[in-house]
Amino acid sequence: MRPIDLAREHGLSAQAVRNYDDAGILPPAERSATGYRRYTPLHAQALRAFLALRAGHGHQRAMEIMRATNRGDPESAYRLIDATHVALLTERGTRAEVATALGALSSTTPTPVPGRPLTVGELARRLGVHPATLRTWETAGILRPARNSATGYREYGPDRVRDAEIARQLRRGGYALRQVARFLESLRQAGGTAALATFLDAWQDRLTTRSRALLAGAARLDAYLTLLQEPNRSD
Structure with a gap:
């Protein structure tokens, strides 16, 4: 031939x-x-x-x-x-972990609330955790605070406050730091919990197609x- x-x-x-x-x-x-x-x-x-x-x-x-x-x-x-x-x-x-974490969130999943950025202390008081916990979450990739251009201090805007509240909820449910970090990364990529559900369905379809x-x-x-x-x- x-x-x-x-x-x-x-x-x-x-x-x-x-x-x-x-x-x-x-x-x-x-x-x-x-x-x-x-x-x-x-x-x-x-x-x-x-x-x-x-x-x-x-x-x-x-x-x-x-x-x-x-x-x-x-x-x-x-x-x-x-x-x-x-x-x-x-x-x-990983996809299964994210799906399970999404299901573990309450129906009152926090959404970003407009307002000025919070400091470490303010966010810690809002969540009822120690400021060191927030720094641990940051090291684990769960939180990504911005830095004030003048002072260099951490600032948590509406999206980051939402992430912190979700992290608190999942940690109380027994999820490991790495699992929380994976979930929040998927949430950011999808653009919210509703979009994440659609994202998870598409993810499952991709996995099935690749397996075949x-x-x-x-x-x-x-x-x-x-x-x-x-x-x-x-x-």
Whole structure:
């Protein structure tokens, strides 16, 4: 087969196939007497495997997996695959933590109230905590106070006061500092608790889509490995 023959199945250009070949994504190809590359069903399956792996692992890691496979080092390929699954599992756990924390908030979740920024002491009195607690929360990434340009003192505007009140509520519910920090980071990215619920749904959809992509990539790679191991395969 010619590069265009492999490319046509996936809507690629012949040059893209040659680039994948040069990158080690495809197994070595024989050359004709005139120097043209000759591809076989093995190369076609390698290309299918790479494109399927790319959907779940991303371009760089999919390329590394194929390179390891093609140089006869499946152990390295498996480690790369496992690393992606570990990262996805960690992300899934983070999303679950954020969702649980959102559910733990009362229906009277505080919203930013316009007004002048509060000092450390004022915010501590409002929350009923020690000022040192606020500094601990800041170190943990829970609070991000601004600094007064003239005095350099910490100032807590409406958004930061809201974050502090949510942090107090979650800490009273037994959440660890890292869990509170993750929740508030997601809340900031989403733009509020209502938006966070929508964000969590979309996050779950992304996780599901990626999990399915990893399964599809694994199936394609397994088919490629099976073809590689056939004793009488034709190259």
